Amino acid sequence: MTIVLYILAGIILLLLVLILLAPKTYDVSRSIEISKPKGEVFEYLKSLKKMDEWSPWAKKDPNMEKKFTGTDGEVGATSYWNGNKDVGEGEQEITKIIEGERVESELRFLKPWKSTSDCYTEVKEDENGQTKVTWGFSGKNKFPMSIMMLFMSMDKMVGKDFEEGLASLKSNLEK
Numbered sequence: 001m002t003i004v005l006y007i008l009a010g011i012i013l014l015l016l017v018l019i020l021l022a023p024k025t026y027d028v029s030r031s032i033e034i035s036k037p038k039g040e041v042f043e044y045l046k047s048l049k050k051m052d053e054w055s056p057w058a059k060k061d062p063n064m065e066k067k068f069t070g071t072d073g074e075v076g077a078t079s080y081w082n083g084n085k086d087v088g089e090g091e092q093e094i095t096k097i098i099e100g101e102r103v104e105s106e107l108r109f110l111k112p113w114k115s116t117s118d119c120y121t122e123v124k125e126d127e128n129g130q131t132k133v134t135w136g137f138s139g140k141n142k143f144p145m146s147i148m149m150l151f152m153s154m155d156k157m158v159g160k161d162f163e164e165g166l167a168s169l170k171s172n173l174e175k
Contacts (some may be wrong), residue, residue, distance in 0.1 A: 115142075
């Protein structure tokens with residue numbers, strides 16, 4: 001009986017240590033330079049509907065169910081999707097627009113697991129007259145996902161998708 005108690009105490013202690021060490025937040029972003037005026041790039045990025053033209057997830061399931069509510073490109077506009085196992089189910093709502101600079105959204109994932117993240121696209125004109133676009137998202141790792149993040153990297157999980165999406169964005173805008 002005492003061996004079982006020691007094992008149980010050891011498991012609890014290990015779990016507590018893992019909880020303390022686990023990353024509590026994540027922040028992933030990627031950037032690219034586009035040879036188009038900042039204003040033109042920003043207007044394109046405000047549209048949730050146009051996001052399907054460059055989103056890597058739209059390519060992973062071109063037949064996914066999509067619904068849009070609100071006025072596209074304005075605060076409150078929402079894009080809902082329900083797709084295959086590669087894209088899951090969720091919605092993205094524009095929560096803030098800093099005209100000509102930044103669009104902020106809330107991502108609400110419903111499947112394969114529930115989570116909420118903050119997402120943004122930001123544009124800046126660089127010294128060469130090009131537009132630097134940064135696409136990113138951040139959020140909090142809740143238990144037990146926080147412990148899983150000790151062994152997984154959100155940056156590695158979605159970073160390549162962000163790079164692929166930004167490359168498509170650049171290609172679409174520079175045509």
